[in-house]
Amino acid sequence: MTQRRDKPDPATYIGSGKALELRDIVLESGADTVVCDGELSPGQLIHLEDVVKVKVVDRTALILDIFAQHAKSREGKAQVSLAQMQYMLPRLRGWGQSLSRQMGGGGSGSAGGGMATRGPGETKIETDRRRIREKMAKMRREIAEMKTGRDIKRQERRRNKVPSVAIAGYTNAGKSSLLNRLTGAGVLVENALFATLDPTVRRAETPSGRLYTLADTVGFVRHLPHHLVEAFRSTMEEVGDSDLILHVVDGSHPVPEEQLAAVREVIRDVGATDVPEIVVVNKADAADPLVLQRLLRQEKRAIVVSARTGQGMTELLTLLDEELPRPQVEIEVLVPYTQGALVSRAHAEGEVISEEHTADGTFLKARVHEELAAEFRPFVPAA
Numbered sequence: 302m303t304q305r306r307d308k309p310d311p312a313t314y315i316g317s318g319k320a321l322e323l324r325d326i327v328l329e330s331g332a333d334t335v336v337c338d339g340e341l342s343p344g345q346l347i348h349l350e351d352v353v354k355v356k357v358v359d360r361t362a363l364i365l366d367i368f369a370q371h372a373k374s375r376e377g378k379a380q381v382s383l384a385q386m387q388y389m390l391p392r393l394r395g396w397g398q399s400l401s402r403q404m405g406g407g408g409s410g411s412a413g414g415g416m417a418t419r420g421p422g423e424t425k426i427e428t429d430r431r432r433i434r435e436k437m438a439k440m441r442r443e444i445a446e447m448k449t450g451r452d453i454k455r456q457e458r459r460r461n462k463v464p465s466v467a468i469a470g471y472t473n474a475g476k477s478s479l480l481n482r483l484t485g486a487g488v489l490v491e492n493a494l495f496a497t498l499d500p501t502v503r504r505a506e507t508p509s510g511r512l513y514t515l516a517d518t519v520g521f522v523r524h525l526p527h528h529l530v531e532a533f534r535s536t537m538e539e540v541g542d543s544d545l546i547l548h549v550v551d552g553s554h555p556v557p558e559e560q561l562a563a564v565r566e567v568i569r570d571v572g573a574t575d576v577p578e579i580v581v582v583n584k585a586d587a588a589d590p591l592v593l594q595r596l597l598r599q600e601k602r603a604i605v606v607s608a609r610t611g612q613g614m615t616e617l618l619t620l621l622d623e624e625l626p627r628p629q630v631e632i633e634v635l636v637p638y639t640q641g642a643l644v645s646r647a648h649a650e651g652e653v654i655s656e657e658h659t660a661d662g663t664f665l666k667a668r669v670h671e672e673l674a675a676e677f678r679p680f681v682p683a684a
């Protein structure tokens with residue numbers, strides 16, 4: 302059901318007449334849940350439930366439920382429960398329901414007899430709120446500790462100078478499928494929204510034999526509610542810290558541009574705007590050729606692939622090899638004057654620290670990329 306309004310009804314989100322219409326649909330169809338593609342205030346949710354007499358789930362709650370089903374890592378799980386508690390806090394409903402029921406199925410054992418700890422004059426709902434807040438504080442501390450661990454890992458990767466590639470994109474675009482294609486990683490692929498929550502990082506090799514890491518990320522959605530942004534953070538940081546973004550877009554979608562734009566908005570939000578991006582138009586096997594042509598015309602650096610059939614993978618790997626920043630190596634060499642071209646390349650492709658013309662040739666200190674360093678290897682003076 303859709304309704305066009307200037308703004309949501311303050312009481313029931315949709316208008317009161319529309320709410321009655323919705324109640325009739327619920328009765329006729331025997332539906333047990335109403336899902337609303339929007340964010341309801343706690344009051345709107347309660348009022349709407351009172352009218353339709355079944356459970357009402359808004360967009361945030363639905364996304365949280367999906368996250369909860371798919372979170373695998375400890376940090377992912379903790380972040381989801383934190384977001385769930387934050388969501389529940391203003392929505393607790395009185396005496397009747399137990400906390401665990403309100404927290405949604407499969408809750409992490411947060412309920413339990415609150416009677417014993419209830420302070421004087423505190424109602425059940427106040428007790429519940431206090432306990433949730435305490436639990437949230439504990440959870441935040443735990444997440445902060447987990448983050449430190451992850452940062453250390455990331456720093457190690459940096460120090461090792463293995464360039465990192467993040468696969469980002471709208472949910473269901475085929476990010477995990479692409480990761481599997483590129484690395485044979487066996488990451489969960491599902492035809493469901495948000496199959497991925499925990500950051501999954503693999504090591505891989507470019508055709509020219511350079512090592513890099515490839516990180517799968519959670520799918521982006523438009524208008525991501527704020528407390529979900531927090532729950533996403535681990536993956537987003539991965540994107541912001543990467544050396545290259547493979548921005549996967551579902552080419553079989555009639556208007557992939559919308560998803561591209563939505564994802565770019567989030568990339569901007571996490572400050573990853575200066576990370577180079579390759580647009581990977583996926584699902585070529587199921588796409589309208591006209592849409593693919595349009596995308597290739599519009600996007601500077603785009604490539605059409607199919608993670609399913611393997612189409613375009615060789616080209617993608619070649620492109621990735623070209624776009625990955627070259628790690629810099631410091632060299633100290635004595636280059637004979639007959640090899641002047643090599644010295645010129647150090648100037649053009651690298652950064653010359655010092656240059657001295659001796660009787661035996663050019664004594665050069667420079668920072669250059671790995672391939673060039675290899676060419677200078679014959680001229681490293683014997684120690």
Ligand SMILES: Nc1nc2c(ncn2[C@@H]2O[C@H](COP(=O)(O)OP(=O)(O)OP(=O)(O)O)[C@@H](O)[C@H]2O)c(=O)[nH]1
Binds near residue numbers: 471472477606607
């Ligand atoms: N036809 C076709 N389907 C594909 C292709 N790549 C992926 N799919 C399907 O698209 C669906 C989503 O793929 P995933 O790889 O899980 O997508 P994702 O981007 O990782 O999704 P989230 O992790 O949920 O954000 C699955 O049903 C895949 O089988 C492709 O090249 N062609």
Ligand SMILES: [Mg+2]
Binds near residue numbers: 476477478489496520
């Ligand atoms: Mg995935």
